[in-house]
Structures are given as structure tokens and as C-alpha cells.
Amino acid sequence: DQQVxxxxxxxxxxxxxxxxxxxxxxxxxxxxxxWYKKYPAEGPTxxxxxxxxxxxxxxxxxxxxxxxxxxxxxxHIVPSQPGDSAVYFCAASDGNKLTFGGGTRVLVKP
Amino acid sequence: DAGVTQSxxxxxxxxxxxxxxxxxxxxxxxxxxxxxxxxxxxxQFIFQYYEEEERQRGNFPDRFSGHQFPNYSSExxxxxxxxxxxxxxLCASSSPGQVPITYGYTFGSGTRLTxx
Numbered sequence: 001d002q003q004v005x006x007x008x009x010x011x012x013x014x015x016x017x018x019x020x021x022x023x024x025x026x027x028x029x030x031x032x033x034x035w036y037k038k039y040p041a042e043g044p045t046x047x048x049x050x051x052x053x054x055x056x057x058x059x060x061x062x063x064x065x066x067x068x069x070x071x072x073x074x075x076h077i078v079p080s081q082p083g084d085s086a087v088y089f090c091a092a093s094d095g096n097k098l099t100f101g102g103g104t105r106v107l108v109k110p
Numbered sequence: 111d112a113g114v115t116q117s118x119x120x121x122x123x124x125x126x127x128x129x130x131x132x133x134x135x136x137x138x139x140x141x142x143x144x145x146x147x148x149x150x151x152x153x154q155f156i157f158q159y160y161e162e163e164e165r166q167r168g169n170f171p172d173r174f175s176g177h178q179f180p181n182y183s184s185e186x187x188x189x190x191x192x193x194x195x196x197x198x199x200l201c202a203s204s205s206p207g208q209v210p211i212t213y214g215y216t217f218g219s220g221t222r223l224t225x226x
Contacts, residue, residue: 045217046215091152096143096158097143097166097168101152
């Protein structure tokens with residue numbers, strides 16, 4: 001029973017364009033949602049988070065949108081840069097633990 | 111600023127053996143969580159330690175056990191290894207006073223365990 005799902009395993013985007021990553025969840029008790037970026041041979045790196053009482057949070061090139069009624073969140077990266085090529089995980093918190101999606105591999109082409 | 115340190119980085123064990131993985135949290139953090147990341151999947155929560163006690167546990171069998179020391183470092187032990195235990199094991203540290211969710215847990219680079 002996957003409580004957090006990332007339905008797109010991969011995404012390819014041109015440098016300078018927008019990358020949109022999507023995530024769906026089923027548990028209404030999640031109170032925070034986070035996005036992590038992971039390079040090979042490194043641990044996940046925190047990017048941005050959003051509280052369940054908000055619908056948008058922005059940090060530089062990264063914006064996360066939350067639609068509670070649809071149990072859906074998305075991460076927008078604008079503009080995309082080659083260094084953004086990595087695997088992106090969305091995660092949800094319901095206390096002390098994080099529940100992760102399966103990840104989306106992003107490739108930004110120069 | 112030393113982040114989360116995990117050792118060893120790679121490990122090969124035989125089915126049925128036991129393994130111990132180690133984690134030193136980021137300076138100032140007192141809470142350690144362990145995650146298992148199988149190939150092609152997202153990390154899965156194993157358990158969390160705070161004040162030397164297991165505070166919460168995920169859906170993992172009793173073969174997985176842990177410990178936290180007074181200096182906040184932690185060990186993950188896995189007994190009777192199965193081929194399916196082959197994965198990247200990630201340690202994450204946090205501090206309640208830091209509002210960890212806002213800033214996110216800090217993850218180590220992981221230990222790659224291969225069971226043959």
C-alpha cells in the first residue's frame with residue numbers, strides 16, 4: 001500500500017525551461033510535505049517543504065504547490081539547469097517518520 | 111561543519127550472516143532515523159532513536175534492531191541476512207528544537223549492503 005506515489009519515473013527537459021514534478025498521496029494525516037534531490041552515491045538533500053495548511057511555498061527557483069482536496073503536490077523548477085539533473089523524491093511526514101515516493105529521474109539537457 | 115557520517119560505505123555479506131552499520135549524526139542533532147532504499151525505490155523508514163530509545167518503528171521484522179549511544183551516534187543491526195536485504199541504508203539526523211520538518215532531516219551518503 002503506497003501512501004506516496006510519484007507516477008512519472010523520469011522527466012527530460014531543456015535547459016532554461018520549467019520542470020514540473022508531481023506527487024500524489026493517500027493519507028490525510030500527513031502534516032508536512034518535503035522534496036529531496038539525490039545524486040548517485042550521495043544521500044538525499046533537502047530542497048523545500050510545505051505545511052499541510054499552506055498551498056504554496058517558494059524558495060528561489062523552486063516552488064511547491066499543494067492541493068489538499070486532490071491529495072496532490074507538485075514541484076516546479078524554473079529555470080531548469082543542467083546541475084538539476086538528479087532523482088527527486090517527494091516525502092510526507094506524519095510525526096517522526098517520512099514516507100517517500102518512488103522518485104522521478106530528471107534530466108536537464110543543455 | 112561535519113554532516114551525517116555513515117560507515118562503512120560498502121559491505122558484502124553472505125546470506126544468514128549478521129551486519130552492523132554505524133551512523134554519527136550532524137553536530138547539534140540528537141535524533142537518528144534509519145531508512146532502507148532498495149534499488150529503484152524510495153527510502154523506507156525502519157526506525158527512529160531519540161534519547162537512546164526507539165521512538166517509532168516502521169514495518170520491518172525484528173531481525174532489524176538498533177541502538178543509540180549517549181553521544182547520539184547510532185547502530186543498525188540486521189540478523190539472519192536475506193538476499194532481499196540488499197539495499198542502500200540511509201541514516202538521517204535531526205533535532206526537535208530545530209523544527210526538523212521545516213529544514214528537513216539531514217541524510218548521510220548511506221551504506222550499500224550487498225547480500226550474496
